[in-house]
Amino acid sequence: MTDIIIPNLGNEISEAEITEWLVGAGEEVEEGEVVLLISTTKTALEIEAPVSGKISQINFSEGDLVQVGDVVGQIE
Amino acid sequence: MPKNIPIDPIKTFSKSVLKSSGIPVHQYQKSIQEELKIYGKENLIELLRHMYIVREFETMLNSFKTKGSYKNIEYIYNGPAHLSIGQEAAAVGSAFALKTEDKIFGSHRSHGEMIAKGLSAINSLSRNKINSIMETHHDGKLISYIHKNFNNTEFNDAEMFLLIGVLAEIFMRELGFNKGMGGSMHAFFTPFGAFPNNAIVGGSSGIAVGAALHAHLKQNKSICVANLGDGSTGCGLVWEAMNFAAMGQYKNLWPKPFNNNPPMLFCFMNNFYAMGGQTLGETMSWDRLSRIASGVNPEQLHAETVNGSDPLSVADAVIRKRKILLEGNGPALLDIECYRFSGHSTTDTNAYRSREEIKHWKSFDPIELYSQKLLDADIINKKNLDNIIEKVQNQIELLTSKVVDRELTPSIDIAKKPTIIGDFTFNKEVNRISKTADDLLMDINQVNQIKNMKKKSRYGKTSDGSLLSGMRAITLRDSLAEAIIYHLSNDKSLIAYGEECRDWGGAFGVYRGFADIIPMNRLFNAPISEAAIVSTAIGYAISGGRAIIELMYSDFIGRAGDEIFNQLAKWQAMSAGELRLPIVLRASIGSKYGAQHSQDWSSLLTHIPGLSIVYPATPYDAKGLIATSLKSNDPTIFFESQRLYDKVEVFNEKGVPEEYYTIPIGKAVKRKKGRDITILTIGASLYPALDASEELINYKIDAEVIDARSLVPFDYDMLISSVNLTGRLLIVSEAVERGSFSNTIATNISRFAFNNLKAPAIVIGAPNWIAPGADMEKTYSPQSDDILDSVFRDFFPEKRVNKKGLRKDWNFLELAKKGF
Ligand SMILES: Cc1ncc(C[n+]2csc(CCOP(=O)(O)OP(=O)(O)O)c2C)c(N)n1
Numbered sequence: 041m042t043d044i045i046i047p048n049l050g051n052e053i054s055e056a057e058i059t060e061w062l063v064g065a066g067e068e069v070e071e072g073e074v075v076l077l078i079s080t081t082k083t084a085l086e087i088e089a090p091v092s093g094k095i096s097q098i099n100f101s102e103g104d105l106v107q108v109g110d111v112v113g114q115i116e
Numbered sequence: 117m118p119k120n121i122p123i124d125p126i127k128t129f130s131k132s133v134l135k136s137s138g139i140p141v142h143q144y145q146k147s148i149q150e151e152l153k154i155y156g157k158e159n160l161i162e163l164l165r166h167m168y169i170v171r172e173f174e175t176m177l178n179s180f181k182t183k184g185s186y187k188n189i190e191y192i193y194n195g196p197a198h199l200s201i202g203q204e205a206a207a208v209g210s211a212f213a214l215k216t217e218d219k220i221f222g223s224h225r226s227h228g229e230m231i232a233k234g235l236s237a238i239n240s241l242s243r244n245k246i247n248s249i250m251e252t253h254h255d256g257k258l259i260s261y262i263h264k265n266f267n268n269t270e271f272n273d274a275e276m277f278l279l280i281g282v283l284a285e286i287f288m289r290e291l292g293f294n295k296g297m298g299g300s301m302h303a304f305f306t307p308f309g310a311f312p313n314n315a316i317v318g319g320s321s322g323i324a325v326g327a328a329l330h331a332h333l334k335q336n337k338s339i340c341v342a343n344l345g346d347g348s349t350g351c352g353l354v355w356e357a358m359n360f361a362a363m364g365q366y367k368n369l370w371p372k373p374f375n376n377n378p379p380m381l382f383c384f385m386n387n388f389y390a391m392g393g394q395t396l397g398e399t400m401s402w403d404r405l406s407r408i409a410s411g412v413n414p415e416q417l418h419a420e421t422v423n424g425s426d427p428l429s430v431a432d433a434v435i436r437k438r439k440i441l442l443e444g445n446g447p448a449l450l451d452i453e454c455y456r457f458s459g460h461s462t463t464d465t466n467a468y469r470s471r472e473e474i475k476h477w478k479s480f481d482p483i484e485l486y487s488q489k490l491l492d493a494d495i496i497n498k499k500n501l502d503n504i505i506e507k508v509q510n511q512i513e514l515l516t517s518k519v520v521d522r523e524l525t526p527s528i529d530i531a532k533k534p535t536i537i538g539d540f541t542f543n544k545e546v547n548r549i550s551k552t553a554d555d556l557l558m559d560i561n562q563v564n565q566i567k568n569m570k571k572k573s574r575y576g577k578t579s580d581g582s583l584l585s586g587m588r589a590i591t592l593r594d595s596l597a598e599a600i601i602y603h604l605s606n607d608k609s610l611i612a613y614g615e616e617c618r619d620w621g622g623a624f625g626v627y628r629g630f631a632d633i634i635p636m637n638r639l640f641n642a643p644i645s646e647a648a649i650v651s652t653a654i655g656y657a658i659s660g661g662r663a664i665i666e667l668m669y670s671d672f673i674g675r676a677g678d679e680i681f682n683q684l685a686k687w688q689a690m691s692a693g694e695l696r697l698p699i700v701l702r703a704s705i706g707s708k709y710g711a712q713h714s715q716d717w718s719s720l721l722t723h724i725p726g727l728s729i730v731y732p733a734t735p736y737d738a739k740g741l742i743a744t745s746l747k748s749n750d751p752t753i754f755f756e757s758q759r760l761y762d763k764v765e766v767f768n769e770k771g772v773p774e775e776y777y778t779i780p781i782g783k784a785v786k787r788k789k790g791r792d793i794t795i796l797t798i799g800a801s802l803y804p805a806l807d808a809s810e811e812l813i814n815y816k817i818d819a820e821v822i823d824a825r826s827l828v829p830f831d832y833d834m835l836i837s838s839v840n841l842t843g844r845l846l847i848v849s850e851a852v853e854r855g856s857f858s859n860t861i862a863t864n865i866s867r868f869a870f871n872n873l874k875a876p877a878i879v880i881g882a883p884n885w886i887a888p889g890a891d892m893e894k895t896y897s898p899q900s901d902d903i904l905d906s907v908f909r910d911f912f913p914e915k916r917v918n919k920k921g922l923r924k925d926w927n928f929l930e931l932a933k934k935g936f
Pocket residue numbers: 223224225315316317344345346347348349387388389390391460
């Protein structure tokens with residue numbers, strides 16, 4: 041089981057909004073595939089799957105605010 | 117980082133050899149008969165006359181400097197005289213090839229270039245146009261002086277206008293083109309296409325590129341020329357400017373019809389010496405100056421070395437380069453080899469060159485050579501030549517005799533108008549923006565980033581008083597974006613650039629989404645050339661445009677030091693208010709990146725007269741103040757704190773208005789009312805000061821907190837009336853204490869409110885050493901505890917409160933003695 045984590049977003053930025061999940065629970069993903077779009081007060085970012093596998097869990101939905109380090113999903 | 121120019125590793129690593137084509141050196145071969153066909157007899161003779169005028173003009177200056185007299189005129193001239201005796205063919209040949217609307221920018225040694233450009237303009241402008249130029253310049257004062265004093269002379273009044281305008285400027289008289297505020301090294305007269313000369317070696321290079329950018333965006337079919345010395349090839353700005361004019365993006369990425377390079381000519385008046393250092397063979401690495409062009413772009417800037425002792429060779433080259441530039445294929449470089457017989461200045465003893473060398477070059481005197489050429493070809497006869505020479509001498513003698521006369525041609529009476537130079541410094545004009553730009557790529561309201569802002573709360577607190585996240589309420593970053601995009605989309609003369617400003621949206625995201633709205637020719641990524649970023653903005657602005665530029669970190673101000681300190685800050689005053697520099701320079705004050713990325717340099721810039729300086733701390737103020745800055749016709753430095761970009765509005769209960777509004781520069785704002793002590797904050801220090809003021813309530817100390825917002829001008833009225841009430845002043849900022857603007861305010865308040873002060877004003881800033889890394893940063897910028905400690909120690913010692921801050925046990929006197 042591998043976590044999808046909100047990475048460090050740069051200087052003076054601690055939170056982000058979930059803009060869009062590009063995959064749903066149960067879907068297969070490749071390592072490096074963009075699975076999630078987030079935006080901060082400063083910019084928009086693409087989050088990639090850290091490993092290949094199946095999305096087993098999604099913890100936040102679109103529009104939610106998340107903090108740096110939050111586990112937003114998991115891959116099995 | 118445009119995605120449409122991929123960097124392919126296979127191509128990158130494939131084996132090849134970079135080739136450069138040759139650079140022509142002295143290839144000019146036209147005979148005088150061919151030239152006669154091109155120019156006609158009259159023009160060829162006129163060229164000679166212009167060279168004589170320049171020579172005689174400078175001979176006159178030289179004579180005053182060295183002997184205190186010229187002919188029978190006695191005069192002590194105290195200013196500089198960097199003469200170009202020997203270089204006349206370069207100045208006149210080039211001016212001959214240029215059109216009036218082409219702009220030249222010069223150096224400390226540019227009297228000749230400016231006079232030549234003026235003479236050439238006078239020959240090509242219609243009489244009506246010349247009249248209107250002369251009548252409108254300084255309300256016609258100079259032309260009426262000429263008609264009064266020279267009415268019955270044989271000399272053309274426009275020529276007298278030009279020569280007297282220059283000479284009076286050199287002699288610092290009010291009738292000078294810039295009312296004597298520029299002087300010898302800074303003279304100019306824009307209606308004839310002679311733009312500012314510059315006493316900073318290389319200083320004109322970037323300014324001229326900015327002007328070329330303006331000509332390019334206006335598509336007005338003229339070119340810009342930087343006349344530079346060979347010594348300036350050692351200056352960083354010159355290289356930055358060459359690259360800026362040659363950047364790949366114009367052709368690769370800019371939209372039609374702007375997908376060409378700006379029409380920029382780098383003209384090196386190569387006299388082989390830079391004061392006493394010899395460029396060729398000693399201080400520079402090149403064997404021929406023109407070689408530097410092969411380091412700039414594949415076209416090698418179309419560089420050529422040409423013979424600067426022959427005006428026709430120079431004119432020929434400038435005409436050919438001009439054509440290339442107007443076809444959009446610039447920039448170009450000319451290495452015009454010539455020799456100055458005069459010393460660098462009149463105190464030069466020629467310690468660095470031999471008599472033999474000077475003598476040898478005398479046989480290449482451009483005026484002698486060209487006169488002989490015209491005589492040999494029967495284009496002029498000896499008698500006519502002597503006539504020309506005599507007439508020129510009479511002309512210069514006559515006008516000089518009047519200009520030296522201090523009664524007839526006085527300087528501005530500073531004793532009578534003691535603050536007049538201050539009046540020239542700021543014009544305080546406000547620009548009106550009215551219509552939507554017609555070049556927008558997309559409706560603003562369709563752009564995601566803008567749409568997202570529209571969803572946010574305008575106020576930073578919920579109805580129950582809790583603070584909203586920057587994701588949910590308008591932040592300082594958003595409020596800046598709103599005002600800037602308003603201006604960019606309503607004012608086509610405004611351009612925005614800086615490093616990573618386009619696709620990235622600026623390093624701190626203020627411009628995110630803008631790339632979808634503003635075409636690339638008005639919003640682009642600049643090279644990492646801070647000096648050229650500022651310098652080109654100046655050239656763009658003095659040509660009639662407006663610019664908002666970004667320096668990313670204020671720590672990088674050093675890289676643009678001259679351009680901010682000596683150019684941006686000074687040209688309005690040096691032109692006696694003639695030039696306008698509507699430029700907003702955004703610089704952020706950093707955090708977390710250590711000593712070279714965390715300095716508040718607002719104080720540093722307040723030390724330089726000539727810049728408006730603002731530093732807002734709230735979203736409401738940021739939006740209103742950036743709007744005012746963008747409307748202002750004065751150069752404005754706009755500081756932003758990276759720590760504050762995500763701040764939401766908590767002071768103005770109506771939040772940040774969605775509509776456009778302005779806040780006057782020079783007005784402070786009271787954040788909290790109090791009776792016992794005034795705490796003045798600059799920029800981000802507002803927040804720890806407010807925390808401290810809350811804490812002080814527990815000790816029955818009622819602090820008044822004032823947020824400066826503007827540093828230049830500064831709102832002394834509000835501060836004085838506050839201090840008159842509280843009797844105590846503490847000033848908090850993140851700038852290092854020593855030599856800070858806070859200290860200036862403290863000193864002024866000690867004078868202006870002395871009678872009401874109960875204690876000396878105290879300044880808290882950053883300590884006089886480097887900013888440490890992120891984890892130690894709180895030891896550097898003043899924290900709430902540091903403020904509390906100072907309040908108790910310096911103002912209310914009777915309260916006997918335990919001190920908590922890091923500086924609580926510092927012996928400030930001992931530190932100061934040690935250099936801290
Ligand atoms: C930035 C700067 N450094 C030094 C000087 C002092 N200075 C004035 S002219 C000059 C030599 C410039 O040589 P060059 O560019 O070849 O022009 P030239 O004097 O030969 O016309 C120097 C060193 C200056 N004005 N500006």
